[in-house]
Amino acid sequence: MYLIKILASLFIIGISVTFLIRSIQLLFFSILKLFVWVFSGIAGPILNLLHLLLSRISSKGSKSILEGSDDLKEAGNYQEQSKINLGRFPFETLREWWLRVGITDSEEIIEIFNKVRYGGFTFSKEETTRISRKIRQIRQKLKDL
Incomplete structure (x- = not known):
């Protein structure tokens, strides 16, 4: 009788932990996906602006190499x-x-x-x-x- 109660308790705990882990995984990956989405939305324009500023600095005083080209x-x-x-x-x-x-x-x-x-x-x-x-x-x- 005690063995059945112990096995039933372990079974219920195992099922509960399984469903809890699944919920934690879903929550964790949802938060991670949101973070990546926000970061890429912010980092992309910032990197483009940085590249534009760097290209402005490096292009000052340089001549076009395209003269006479196709x-x-x-x-x-x-x-x-x-x-x-x-x-x-x-x-x-x-x-x-x-x-x-x-x-x-x-x-x-x-x-x-x-x-x-x-x-x-x-x-x-x-x-x-x-x-x-x-x-x-x-x-x-x-x-x-």
């Missing part, structure tokens, strides 16, 4: 635009950069840039002229900002 190469380069504080961060893709600065009508150029940059494709003189014209328009938009 327009399509210039589309992916951020050094010229860093003079007006709209430069592409090293971790940004061309698409992310242009979305950040408000250039949204250039999906065709982004795809062409990626094909030339990563796929080794070449384009006809007509396509190159059209792309160069569009990139000059985008450059002007950046200067107007």
Whole structure:
């Protein structure tokens, strides 16, 4: 009789601890997830601002190395635009950069840039002229900002 009471007590304690541990785990990981969410929401903009400030400091007095280079190469380069504080961060893709600065009508150029940059494709003189014209328009938009 006592053995059954002891086993029943141990069983009830075991079940209680099991459910309690599950609740503690859920609470702990919920708090951890909230902390990560808040930290990433705060740290991301702070790190971007820090990077922007550091790029401003390092770009003072430097000349653009883009003079005489191909327009399509210039589309992916951020050094010229860093003079007006709209430069592409090293971790940004061309698409992310242009979305950040408000250039949204250039999906065709982004795809062409990626094909030339990563796929080794070449384009006809007509396509190159059209792309160069569009990139000059985008450059002007950046200067107007």
